[in-house]
Amino acid sequence: xxxxxxxxxxxxxxxxxxxxxxxxxxxxxxxxxxxxxxxxxxxxxxxxxxxxxxxxxxxxxxxxxxxxxxxxxxxxxxxxxxxxxxxxxxxxxxxxxxxxxxxxxxxxxxxxxxxxxxxxxxxxxxxxxxxxxxxxxxxxxxxxxxxxxxxxxxxxxxxxxxxxxxxxxxxxxxxxxxxxxxxxxxxxxxxxxxxxxxxxxxxxxxxxxxxxxxxxxxxxxxxxxxxxxxxxxxxxxxxxxxxxxxxxxxxxxxx
Amino acid sequence: xxxxxxxxxxxxxxxxxxxxxxxxxxxxxxxxxxxxxxxxxxxxxxxxxxxxxxxxxxxxxxxxxxxxxxxxxxxxxxxxxxxxxxxxxxxxxxxxxxxxxxxxxxxxxxxxxxxxxxxxxxxxxxxxxxxxxxxxxxxxxxxxxxxxxxxxxxxxxxxxxxxxxxxxxxxxxxxxxxxxxxxxxxxxxxxxxxxxxxxxxxxxxxxxxxxxxxxxxxxxxxxxxxxxxxxxxxxxxxxxxxxxxxxxxxxxxxx
DNA sequence: CGGCCTTTTGAAAGGATTCAACAATGGTGG
DNA sequence: CCACCATTGTTGAATCCTTTCAAAAGGCCG
Numbered sequence: 001x002x003x004x005x006x007x008x009x010x011x012x013x014x015x016x017x018x019x020x021x022x023x024x025x026x027x028x029x030x031x032x033x034x035x036x037x038x039x040x041x042x043x044x045x046x047x048x049x050x051x052x053x054x055x056x057x058x059x060x061x062x063x064x065x066x067x068x069x070x071x072x073x074x075x076x077x078x079x080x081x082x083x084x085x086x087x088x089x090x091x092x093x094x095x096x097x098x099x100x101x102x103x104x105x106x107x108x109x110x111x112x113x114x115x116x117x118x119x120x121x122x123x124x125x126x127x128x129x130x131x132x133x134x135x136x137x138x139x140x141x142x143x144x145x146x147x148x149x150x151x152x153x154x155x156x157x158x159x160x161x162x163x164x165x166x167x168x169x170x171x172x173x174x175x176x177x178x179x180x181x182x183x184x185x186x187x188x189x190x191x192x193x194x195x196x197x198x199x200x201x202x203x204x205x206x207x208x209x210x211x212x213x214x215x216x217x218x219x220x221x222x223x224x225x226x227x228x229x230x231x232x233x234x235x236x237x238x239x240x241x242x243x244x245x246x247x248x249x250x251x252x253x254x255x
Numbered sequence: 256x257x258x259x260x261x262x263x264x265x266x267x268x269x270x271x272x273x274x275x276x277x278x279x280x281x282x283x284x285x286x287x288x289x290x291x292x293x294x295x296x297x298x299x300x301x302x303x304x305x306x307x308x309x310x311x312x313x314x315x316x317x318x319x320x321x322x323x324x325x326x327x328x329x330x331x332x333x334x335x336x337x338x339x340x341x342x343x344x345x346x347x348x349x350x351x352x353x354x355x356x357x358x359x360x361x362x363x364x365x366x367x368x369x370x371x372x373x374x375x376x377x378x379x380x381x382x383x384x385x386x387x388x389x390x391x392x393x394x395x396x397x398x399x400x401x402x403x404x405x406x407x408x409x410x411x412x413x414x415x416x417x418x419x420x421x422x423x424x425x426x427x428x429x430x431x432x433x434x435x436x437x438x439x440x441x442x443x444x445x446x447x448x449x450x451x452x453x454x455x456x457x458x459x460x461x462x463x464x465x466x467x468x469x470x471x472x473x474x475x476x477x478x479x480x481x482x483x484x485x486x487x488x489x490x491x492x493x494x495x496x497x498x499x500x501x502x503x504x505x506x507x508x509x510x
Numbered sequence: 511c512g513g514c515c516t517t518t519t520g521a522a523a524g525g526a527t528t529c530a531a532c533a534a535t536g537g538t539g540g
Numbered sequence: 541c542c543a544c545c546a547t548t549g550t551t552g553a554a555t556c557c558t559t560t561c562a563a564a565a566g567g568c569c570g
Contacts, residue, residue, distance in 0.1 A: 080410075082411075084414070084419075084507070084508035085507060085509055086508055086509075088418045088508065090417045090418050092410045092413050104406065105399065105400050105403040106403065110410065111410060134396070137389070137392050140392065140396065140399060141388075141389070141395065144398065144399060144402065145360050147402045147403065147406060148359050148360040148361070148402065151402060151406060152365050155335075155347045155365065155366060155409065156365075157413055158337075158347050158413060158416055159337050159339070161416035161417045161467065162345045162464075162466075163339060163343045163345050165557095166557090203516075204517065205516085212416065212418065214558075214559060215516090215517080216519085216558090217558065217559075219517060220518080220519080235566095236517075236566080236567060253339035253341055253343065254341075458548070459548075459549060459550095468526080468527095469526075470548090470549080470550095471526085471527075471528085471550080474549060474550055475526095475550080475551080490535080491534080491535065491549070512570095513569090514567105514570105515567090515568085515569100516565105516566085516567080516568095517565080517567090518563105518564080519562105519563085519564075519565085521560100521562085522560080522561080522562100523559085524559075524560085525559090526555105526557090527556075528553100528554085528556085529552105529553090530552085530553090531551085531552085532549105533549080533550070533551090534549070534550085535547085535548075535549085536545100536546090536547085536548095537547095538544085539542105539544085539545100
């Protein structure tokens with residue numbers, strides 16, 4: 001299989017930015033792996049990179065395919081999915097700008113990666129990047145920290161999936177999303193953006209497959225939160241958190 | 256809080272083995288992190304290590320405590336647990352000889368660690384080991400690979416918790432346990448030990464908290480497998496797999 | 511403005527959980 | 541060594557809650 005839905009492609013020869021300038025001027029640089037590199041090292045990264053754009057719904061990575069590339073997200077939202085043979089789906093996570101995808105030190109990808117919105121990524125050949133890792137120990141350290149966070153988040157998600165009620169799952173999700181979104185905004189110097197008011201880029205189906213519920217249960221739970229005045233529902237995807245503390249208590253399992 | 260249930264303690268001054276010999280002669284050496292080290296490096300590890308024994312039920316690590324130590328398991332089984340305020344519990348994983356515990360690059364532990372059986376561990380001060388990591392890049396690489404595996408396993412477990420039926424969860428668990436056990440046996444040169452016949456060291460409660468089910472559902476599912484001739488139940492903890500393929504199909508979601 | 515897809519809402523069904531009682535196991539002390 | 545006790549595991553019945561199935565409503569795009 002090959003990636004689909006890719007609408008723009010720019011490599012070192014044909015990119016918009018001058019070669020070796022793209023990484024240096026990247027607004028995401030300090031959010032992600034690249035943040036630990038100096039200019040010389042950054043240029044090496046730049047040399048092995050291609051910038052790509054995927055439209056919403058496109059697949060960047062197919063589960064079980066050979067792991068040839070890794071990606072760093074510069075814009076948009078991705079979802080990681082795993083399928084059971086009969087079509088049951090689980091979304092193991094959503095990824096946001098600054099997040100790293102695909103570097104798992106296995107020969108094949110163990111999940112699919114799809115664009116939830118239009119996405120811009122930096123693509124690296126996996127083996128080359130692994131080579132760079134071995135040469136630059138601080139890259140490895142940074143990655144170790146990122147993976148450590150990923151493990152922690154995965155464990156929290158296991159608690160959610162294994163032991164939380166639908167309302168608790170939904171509360172956890174809304175809070176985590178609003179927090180993540182705020183972090184990213186702060187990173188881009190928009191610290192005063194209201195964190196309680198946001199747009200969910202993913203569908204109810206995505207949310208339910210992330211929370212281990214059905215789409216109907218997610219819908220009913222969101223509606224219930226709205227009726228109880230915990231959130232305000234603004235059209236199909238807009239959410240405004242009215243009672244953050246109450247959501248926090250629910251998410252923690254205090255109800 | 257402090258660790259409880261510890262029954263034996265031997266540091267460099269009082270240990271059984273001569274100083275700097277313990278790591279070198281460790282039977283687990285090639286299963287775990289230490290496997291990548293040469294003798295000189297191993298001695299440095301040895302110098303910062305204390306050997307400890309915990310009896311079944313003892314707690315090595317309390318969730319939220321300051322992360323001062325990391326452990327390498329030389330014998331026995333540990334469980335990692337997370338609690339919700341009202342007592343709901345999730346076991347995020349079981350750890351076996353050769354596995355590493357506690358190195359998460361956070362200041363506080365995000366889960367508790369308890370002994371499922373009598374356990375022998377090598378204990379290291381976390382900060383010292385992190386220092387060693389920075390000095391020995393191949394240690395970091397090895398750890399990166401181990402964490403990568405951990406993430407992959409966590410994602411599989413998320414699929415299990417979010418989308419699999421009780422029977423599918425139980426099948427996945429039995430197979431994973433028998434596989435893990437076989438790997439360890441092979442590591443110790445017991446390749447001819449029958450892999451289909453084993454003893455579960457953990458209780459039904461542990462299993463249900465690992466699979467996101469109740470103890471009754473686990474019990475009923477095991478009984479059902481027995482009646483269907485998929486496994487043979489040998490007393491309280493003994494299991495013999497009679498139809499491995501059928502279990503594999505169930506675990507994969509093919510039923 | 512119309513049509514399509516997503517989401518919401520309703521009613522019924524199914525399955526895991528809960529509650530309760532019983533059985534088996536393993537450890538302890540007589 | 542056996543009996544007893546406490547703990548762990550099994551089994552049964554009723555309940556509750558999510559899921560399933562079905563249909564209507566709502567939002568978004570051309």
